[in-house]
Amino acid sequence: MSEPKRSKPRRHIEPIFKSVSPGGVGSIPGTPLYIGDKAPTEAAFSLIQYDHDEISFVTPESIEEVLAMLEDGMVNWVNVNGLADQDALKRLGGFFRLDSLTIEDVLNTEHRPKIEDFGRYLLVITKMLTKRPDDTIEYEQVSIIITSNSVLTIQESPGDCFDPVRERLRSGTGRLRRFGPSFLAYALLDVIVDHYFSLLEWLGNRLEDFEATSASARDAAGFMTGLQDVKADLNRFRRTVWPVRDTVVALAHSDSDLLEEALTPFLRDLQDNAVQVIEAIESYRETASGIHEVFLSSVSNRMNEVMKVLTIISTIFIPLTFIAGVYGMNFKYMPELDKPWAYPVAWGLMISIALGMIVFFKRKKWF
Structure with a gap:
C-alpha cells in the first residue's frame, strides 16, 4: 500500500489585529483592558529629571516612588516599560488627570498611530520598530503623553531606541536641556523615525541580495519564500x-499651548523624514515586484531552453524513427532485406540525416 502524499506546509500569515486578552468585545468605552499580540510584561519604571543646570537618573521600584519624586521646576521624563500593571497606569493617569480613553488607548497596542489634544495634555501614539536576532521585525507601540512639565512614555516591553536621547541629556550637548517637555517628545519621535532608516537599509540589503541572484537562482521555492517575506515586511512597514x-503632520499643525514655537522647524524636518521613509518603502516595493518578475522570466527562459533542446532531439529522431519503422515491418517481400549491404546502408542513411539536421540547426543558430 502506497504512503499518502504529504502536503507542503503553508506559509503562516499574521493577522493585522489580534489579541491575547479575551472579553474585550463589547466593553464600555474607557475600560482599561490590555489588547495585544503577546502577553504583557511586568512594569518597570525610570525617571529622568533635568533643567539647564542639573539632571538626575532614577530607577524607582514602584509608581508611588515615581509620583513622589516629580518636581514642578524641572522637566520630568517618566518611562514605563510593560503594561501588565494596569493599577499602576490608573494611578499614573489619576495623578496627571488623564482621560479614561487615554488609558484605554495606551493599553490597546494594536492602535493606529495618532495624536489627540486633550487640552491639558497631548497624547501621541506611534510605533517603534526593531530588528530581532532571527531577522524579523518587532512592532512595539509607544505612547507619549506631553504635559506642561512632564513627558510620559509607555512601552510594551523593556528595550528601546532612546539611548541617544538619554546620552544627549546626560552630556548636556545640543538644545535638549534648554527646552521644555515638547522638545523632549520631539526628540523621542525623531529617534523613532531615524530608526526606521536603519531598518530600510537592512531591507534594502536583502533586496540587493535577491536582485543579484534573481536571474541565476536554482532553488525556486527558497527564493520565492524569501522574497515574499521581504515583501510582507515592506507591506506591514508601509501600513505602520x-x-x-x-x-x-497633525503635530506640526497643532496649535496646542504645550508645543513651543521654536519646535515648528524641527517638526517640519521630522515630517520630511517620515515622507522620505514612505517614499523609500514605495521604491523598495516596486523593486521587489521587479525582482519577482525578473525571476519568473528567468525561470521561463530556462524552461524554454530545456524545451528547445528536447524539441531538437525529437526532431532529429523523427526521420530516424520513420526509417526504422519502415524496415521494421514484418512483410515477406522486402527486397532490401536480402541484400548484404542493406544494414550498413540503413545505418549510413540515418547517420547522414542526423548529421545533416544538426548542421542545419547550427547554421540557423537554434542551439
Whole structure:
C-alpha cells in the first residue's frame, strides 16, 4: 500500500489585529483592558529629571516612588516599560488627570498611530520598530503623553531606541536641556523615525541580495519564500509608517499651548523624514515586484531552453524513427532485406540525416 502524499506546509500569515486578552468585545468605552499580540510584561519604571543646570537618573521600584519624586521646576521624563500593571497606569493617569480613553488607548497596542489634544495634555501614539536576532521585525507601540512639565512614555516591553536621547541629556550637548517637555517628545519621535532608516537599509540589503541572484537562482521555492517575506515586511512597514506621517503632520499643525514655537522647524524636518521613509518603502516595493518578475522570466527562459533542446532531439529522431519503422515491418517481400549491404546502408542513411539536421540547426543558430 502506497504512503499518502504529504502536503507542503503553508506559509503562516499574521493577522493585522489580534489579541491575547479575551472579553474585550463589547466593553464600555474607557475600560482599561490590555489588547495585544503577546502577553504583557511586568512594569518597570525610570525617571529622568533635568533643567539647564542639573539632571538626575532614577530607577524607582514602584509608581508611588515615581509620583513622589516629580518636581514642578524641572522637566520630568517618566518611562514605563510593560503594561501588565494596569493599577499602576490608573494611578499614573489619576495623578496627571488623564482621560479614561487615554488609558484605554495606551493599553490597546494594536492602535493606529495618532495624536489627540486633550487640552491639558497631548497624547501621541506611534510605533517603534526593531530588528530581532532571527531577522524579523518587532512592532512595539509607544505612547507619549506631553504635559506642561512632564513627558510620559509607555512601552510594551523593556528595550528601546532612546539611548541617544538619554546620552544627549546626560552630556548636556545640543538644545535638549534648554527646552521644555515638547522638545523632549520631539526628540523621542525623531529617534523613532531615524530608526526606521536603519531598518530600510537592512531591507534594502536583502533586496540587493535577491536582485543579484534573481536571474541565476536554482532553488525556486527558497527564493520565492524569501522574497515574499521581504515583501510582507515592506507591506506591514508601509501600513505602520503611513499613519505615523499623518501623526507628525497633525503635530506640526497643532496649535496646542504645550508645543513651543521654536519646535515648528524641527517638526517640519521630522515630517520630511517620515515622507522620505514612505517614499523609500514605495521604491523598495516596486523593486521587489521587479525582482519577482525578473525571476519568473528567468525561470521561463530556462524552461524554454530545456524545451528547445528536447524539441531538437525529437526532431532529429523523427526521420530516424520513420526509417526504422519502415524496415521494421514484418512483410515477406522486402527486397532490401536480402541484400548484404542493406544494414550498413540503413545505418549510413540515418547517420547522414542526423548529421545533416544538426548542421542545419547550427547554421540557423537554434542551439
